[in-house]
Amino acid sequence: DTGVSQDPRHKITKRGQNVTFRCDPISEHNRLYWYRQTLGQGPEFLTYFQNEAQLEKSRLLSDRFSAERPKGSFSTLEIQRTEQGDSAMYLCASSPRTSSYGELFFGEGSRLTVL
Amino acid sequence: AQTVTQSQPEMSVQEAETVTLSCTYDTSESDYYLFWYKQPPSRQMILVIRQEAYKQQNATENRFSVNFQKAAKSFSLKISDSQLGDAAMYFCAYRSRMDSNYQLIWGAGTKLIIKP
Numbered sequence: 001d002t003g004v005s006q007d008p009r010h011k012i013t014k015r016g017q018n019v020t021f022r023c024d025p026i027s028e029h030n031r032l033y034w035y036r037q038t039l040g041q042g043p044e045f046l047t048y049f050q051n052e053a054q055l056e057k058s059r060l061l062s063d064r065f066s067a068e069r070p071k072g073s074f075s076t077l078e079i080q081r082t083e084q085g086d087s088a089m090y091l092c093a094s095s096p097r098t099s100s101y102g103e104l105f106f107g108e109g110s111r112l113t114v115l
Numbered sequence: 116a117q118t119v120t121q122s123q124p125e126m127s128v129q130e131a132e133t134v135t136l137s138c139t140y141d142t143s144e145s146d147y148y149l150f151w152y153k154q155p156p157s158r159q160m161i162l163v164i165r166q167e168a169y170k171q172q173n174a175t176e177n178r179f180s181v182n183f184q185k186a187a188k189s190f191s192l193k194i195s196d197s198q199l200g201d202a203a204m205y206f207c208a209y210r211s212r213m214d215s216n217y218q219l220i221w222g223a224g225t226k227l228i229i230k231p
Contacts, residue, residue, distance in 0.1 A: 042221030108157075
C-alpha cells in the first residue's frame with residue numbers, strides 16, 4: 001500500500017483552459033475527500049464521496065468544478081474554464097470505513113497555477 | 116456553526132525545547148473529535164494526535180500531547196524535545212460525531228519553526 005497518490009503534482013495552465021486532477025486513494029478506503037488549500041490557510045472542503053456516491057458538495061463550489069469517482073476507486077476533479085482565482089493546491093484524502101473517528105490520509109496534492 | 120481558531124500564525128522554538136500551539140473551537144455539541152494534523156513543507160498532511168471529547172484524559176503520542184479543556188473549548192498541542200523534523204504547518208480540526216460524512220472543520224494553521 002503506497003498511500004494516496006495524486007496526479008499531476010503540478011499543473012500550469014492558461015486562463016480559460018480545462019484541467020483534470022486524479023486521485024488514487026488507499027485501496028479499500030471507502031471515503032474520499034477533495035480539498036482546496038491556498039498558501040497559509042487550512043484546507044477548504046470541496047466534495048466528498050462514499051464509495052461511488054458523491055454525498056456532499058461545498059456550496060462555495062462553482063459549477064465549473066465537477067468530480068467523479070466511478071466504481072468507488074480513483075477519483076477525478078475537473079475544473080472547466082479555469083480562472084486565476086482557481087490557483088491553489090488541490091488535496092485528496094481518503095479514510096477507511098473501519099475508522100470510527102475518521103482519520104484522513106492525504107496525498108501530496110496537485111498544485112494548480114492559472115496564468 | 117462550528118468554528119476552529121488558531122490564533123498563532125507562526126511560532127518558533129529552539130531545538131530540544133518545548134512548544135505549545137493553541138487552538139480554540141466553538142460548538143454547541145457535547146460529543147465530537149478534535150485533531151492535530153501536521154503538514155511538512157512539500158509533503159502530505161498527516162495526523163499527529165486525536166482526542167475524543169467524552170474522554171477526560173488528555174491524549175499523548177510520544178513527544179506530542181494535548182491539553183484538552185472542554186469547558187473552555189480549548190485544545191492545545193504540546194511538543195516536547197522539539198526536533199528539526201517537527202518544522203511544519205500544524206492544523207487543528209474538529210469533527211462532530213453526529214456528522215455521518217465525517218466532515219472536518221479546520222483552523223487556519225500555525226507555522227512552527229525549529230531553530231537549530
